[in-house]
Amino acid sequence: MNFRIGHGYDVHKLVEDRKLILGGAEIPHTVGLLGHSDADVLTHALMDALLGALALGDIGQMFPDNDPAYEGADSIRLLEAVMEHVRAAGYAVSNVDCTVLAQAPKLKPYIAQMRERLAAAMGVAVDQVSVKATTEEGLGFTGAKEGIAAHAVALLERA
Numbered sequence: 001m002n003f004r005i006g007h008g009y010d011v012h013k014l015v016e017d018r019k020l021i022l023g024g025a026e027i028p029h030t031v032g033l034l035g036h037s038d039a040d041v042l043t044h045a046l047m048d049a050l051l052g053a054l055a056l057g058d059i060g061q062m063f064p065d066n067d068p069a070y071e072g073a074d075s076i077r078l079l080e081a082v083m084e085h086v087r088a089a090g091y092a093v094s095n096v097d098c099t100v101l102a103q104a105p106k107l108k109p110y111i112a113q114m115r116e117r118l119a120a121a122m123g124v125a126v127d128q129v130s131v132k133a134t135t136e137e138g139l140g141f142t143g144a145k146e147g148i149a150a151h152a153v154a155l156l157e158r159a
């Protein structure tokens with residue numbers, strides 16, 4: 001197969017006394033995402049899209065959240081590890097497209113940094129990495145600022 005496509009989705013809860021890290025960028029905010037790792041919901045969705053494209057399961061299987069090795073883990077490092085699987089399978093990233101669903105904070109000032117960090121971790125050009133942000137108009141758990149969600153799709157091509 002020359003092309004393979006994958007989708008990823010993730011949610012993390014917003015709590016006090018946690019950093020907010022999205023796409024490897026630390027974003028100043030009053031609350032942050034709760035999780036075993038750094039809870040970078042955007043990078044998690046992206047990793048699941050890459051693994052999904054290769055039918056290699058998900059990051060929960062690859063980096064179990066009951067494994068102390070991944071406590072506080074930098075998700076960018078985990079993305080680099082996922083990319084080793086992509087390359088080992090004989091594929092390269094054609095492009096990825098991600099959407100973060102967050103009511104607050106405004107993410108526009110950080111989009112460029114997120115794209116750069118994700119592209120560097122994947123070893124691709126910034127123009128192969130799209131990151132978008134939207135609110136859900138005050139609706140649901142993202143609208144209530146209880147959590148942040150992220151979707152990602154990845155297209156891989158045979159290297």
Ligand code: MG
Pocket residue numbers: 010011012035039040041044
């Ligand atoms: Mg996650």
